[in-house]
Amino acid sequence: MKIKTIYVEDKIKDHxxxxxxxxxxxxxxxxxxxxxSEIFNPSNQNFRIQKKFPSLILAKKDGNLVHEAPxxxxxxxxxxxxxxxxxxxxxxxxxxxxxxxxxxANYLIFVNYEDFLNKIKKxxxxxxxxxxxxSGYDCDSLALEKITRFVEKSINYFEKMNKGILEIRSxxxxxxxxxxxxxLPNVIPAFSLNPQFxxxxxxxxxxxxxxxxxxxxxxxxxxxxxxxxxxxxxxxxSDERYISFFNxxxxxxxxxxxxxxTLGNFRMPxxxxxxxxxxxxxxxxxxxxxxKRVLNLEKEKKNEKTELCIxxxxxxxxxxxxxxx
Amino acid sequence: MIxxxxxxxxxxxxxxxxxxxxxxxxxxxxxxxxxxxxxxxxGIGKINSAIGVIxxxxxxxxxxxxxWINLGLAGHKSHKVGKIFAIRKIHDxxxxxxxxxxxxxxxxxxxxxxxxxxxxxxxxxxIYEMExxxxxxxxxxxxxxxxxxxxxxxxxxxxxxxxxxxxxxxxNLIIRHKKIIIKFxxxxxxxxxxxxxxxxxxxxxxxxxxxxxxxxxxxxxKQMKSLLKLYFTKYTSIEKNIFNIKESGxxxxxxxxxxxxx
Ligand code: SF4
Numbered sequence: 001m002k003i004k005t006i007y008v009e010d011k012i013k014d015h016x017x018x019x020x021x022x023x024x025x026x027x028x029x030x031x032x033x034x035x036x037s038e039i040f041n042p043s044n045q046n047f048r049i050q051k052k053f054p055s056l057i058l059a060k061k062d063g064n065l066v067h068e069a070p071x072x073x074x075x076x077x078x079x080x081x082x083x084x085x086x087x088x089x090x091x092x093x094x095x096x097x098x099x100x101x102x103x104x105a106n107y108l109i110f111v112n113y114e115d116f117l118n119k120i121k122k123x124x125x126x127x128x129x130x131x132x133x134x135s136g137y138d139c140d141s142l143a144l145e146k147i148t149r150f151v152e153k154s155i156n157y158f159e160k161m162n163k164g165i166l167e168i169r170s171x172x173x174x175x176x177x178x179x180x181x182x183x184l185p186n187v188i189p190a191f192s193l194n195p196q197f198x199x200x201x202x203x204x205x206x207x208x209x210x211x212x213x214x215x216x217x218x219x220x221x222x223x224x225x226x227x228x229x230x231x232x233x234x235x236x237x238s239d240e241r242y243i244s245f246f247n248x249x250x251x252x253x254x255x256x257x258x259x260x261x262t263l264g265n266f267r268m269p270x271x272x273x274x275x276x277x278x279x280x281x282x283x284x285x286x287x288x289x290x291x292k293r294v295l296n297l298e299k300e301k302k303n304e305k306t307e308l309c310i311x312x313x314x315x316x317x318x319x320x321x322x323x324x325x
Numbered sequence: 326m327i328x329x330x331x332x333x334x335x336x337x338x339x340x341x342x343x344x345x346x347x348x349x350x351x352x353x354x355x356x357x358x359x360x361x362x363x364x365x366x367x368g369i370g371k372i373n374s375a376i377g378v379i380x381x382x383x384x385x386x387x388x389x390x391x392x393w394i395n396l397g398l399a400g401h402k403s404h405k406v407g408k409i410f411a412i413r414k415i416h417d418x419x420x421x422x423x424x425x426x427x428x429x430x431x432x433x434x435x436x437x438x439x440x441x442x443x444x445x446x447x448x449x450x451x452i453y454e455m456e457x458x459x460x461x462x463x464x465x466x467x468x469x470x471x472x473x474x475x476x477x478x479x480x481x482x483x484x485x486x487x488x489x490x491x492x493x494x495x496x497n498l499i500i501r502h503k504k505i506i507i508k509f510x511x512x513x514x515x516x517x518x519x520x521x522x523x524x525x526x527x528x529x530x531x532x533x534x535x536x537x538x539x540x541x542x543x544x545x546x547k548q549m550k551s552l553l554k555l556y557f558t559k560y561t562s563i564e565k566n567i568f569n570i571k572e573s574g575x576x577x578x579x580x581x582x583x584x585x586x587x
Contacts, residue, residue, distance in 0.1 A: 004428060004430070005413070005428040007425070029413055029428060029435060031413055031414050031425070031437070033414075033423060033425070034423060038423050038425060039425045042465075042470065044465050044466075044468070044469050044470060045427070045469055045470045045471065046469040046470075046471050046520060048520055049427075049469075049471045049516055049520055050427075050471070053429065053430050055428060277551075277554070281554060281558075282558055283558060284555070284558040284559060287551075287554050287555040287558050288555055288587070290551060290554075290555075291548075291551045291552055291554075291555045291585075291587060292587070294547055294548050294551040295548050295551070295552075295582075295587070297587070
């Protein structure tokens with residue numbers, strides 16, 4: 001992978017993961033810093049420019065490593081947590097909330113994986129019921145796996161943690177790490193899906209729908225149970241086109257090996273939307289959503305659309321596996 | 326616009342000639358301009374440099390997100406005299422602040438520098454100079470960090486040095502990099518226009534062209550501007566007669582909402 005500049009925090013320059021990650025990258029500049037926030041946090045930087053030419057920052061995450069997930073965020077387990085070993089991703093979705101949340105588009109990787117996994121273990125041991133952990137909350141879990149190898153390490157860890165569930169959410173078709181090993185019932189590869197016309201308009205640089213569906217089928221053939229994430233569903237055309245999209249998805253994959261299906265509408269904190277509307281002045285969808293925010297319009301009644309999705313999906317998958325996020 | 330912030334007259338002269346800049350009437354600092362470029366001679370040191378940036382901003386375009394370049398001579402233990410570098414990390418020796426200018430895709434050697442408060446001939450493995458931290462901090466008030474760059478040309482090392490009193494020597498040291506300086510500036514400008522020219526219309530200007538400000542409450546003005554922004558994602562121009570300039574903000578908001586089906 002070609003990245004021109006890598007920033008490394010002084011305190012982790014000798015960390016094993018730092019050295020391994022650096023060795024996998026074809027870089028020109030290695031710059032040491034005291035703390036990643038010196039580069040990542042200053043406010044007067046431009047997300048769009050950095051997105052075109054991102055640098056990599058390697059750092060150590062201190063403090064709260066694993067967070068409780070929002071109340072409705074679930075795929076059927078009682079305890080739900082998320083964590084972010086990385087911020088930002090290779091792709092450039094127009095609706096991505098990271099553009100509103102972060103000041104920088106540089107890839108930030110926390111190399112102290114062991115601290116994340118230890119914290120996860122503590123939570124699993126503390127909770128009586130099964131606990132689900134969502135990775136890839138602020139990044140794409142698989143897209144940079146070739147350089148991070150985080151998923152590989154996590155899966156090895158979860159092999160011994162049967163009261164813990166790990167969801168690996170992605171749009172990437174980089175599934176080697178899963179293909180090469182025996183499937184685990186407590187690790188769920190989950191793919192975000194949208195119709196191809198939505199991918200064309202909103203999910204820049206991501207793999208096509210067909211490629212994602214092929215990746216799902218390949219994993220299912222390898223006995224993995226896969227999660228389907230229709231989240232966010234971007235409503236951008238007639239209902240018929242969405243109906244044919246759901247038909248295509250469920251006719252391509254093995255419906256017997258679907259772990260769960262989640263559905264979510266486009267949603268974003270108002271401060272993020274305000275910020276994104278400034279950096280994407282030419283995008284109709286963002287400006288439309290932002291105008292609704294400024295005009296204080298009542299949230300569009302999306303129930304009808306959600307009902308339509310549930311109706312279509314439940315033709316193929318049992319309702320007990322469908323979750324609204 | 327691109328603004329060059331330069332410490333001394335002898336460092337500035339090659340660029341004044343290169344870009345054919347004309348002296349501007351300014352009673353405080355020496356500012357030279359053409360339509361697209363300004364150059365300010367600030368005097369040595371980070372405070373002078375910061376003051377120069379602020380003065381330049383208010384005496385020229387007063388536009389946020391213009392491009393800013395600090396170009397000047399600098400020392401290093403071993404770098405060859407005459408070599409040019411883009412600075413990728415600035416360490417302010419007095420405040421201990423670290424600044425990381427954006428490393429863009431332009432192909433140029435880069436290095437770290439120490440911004441010192443007082444002249445010092447103790448060479449070390451970092452480039453040392455006296456302006457960049459003040460320059461960068463001041464520019465960052467007006468521009469995003471991707472549009473602020475520092476270029477340094479090595480003037481002295483542990484075994485040789487230019488004669489700082491010899492203007493011709495300094496002129497030649499800088500002017501030999503004219504191609505890099507031009508291309509580097511163009512690269513920054515291109516990045517800037519790729520981002521900001523897309524926002525085809527100044528919504529504030531459009532608003533004032535179409536309406537009487539006094540017909541709008543504060544909230545209505547915000548709403549109308551947001552709707553205009555939405556409108557211009559679809560259309561390139563707007564017919565004045567869609568609206569009624571005499572009517573209230575509320576009335577005209579309703580009009581545009583109908584067009585936008587919102
Ligand atoms: S894949 Fe996810 S994290 Fe990456 S840009 Fe798209 S929405 Fe953002």
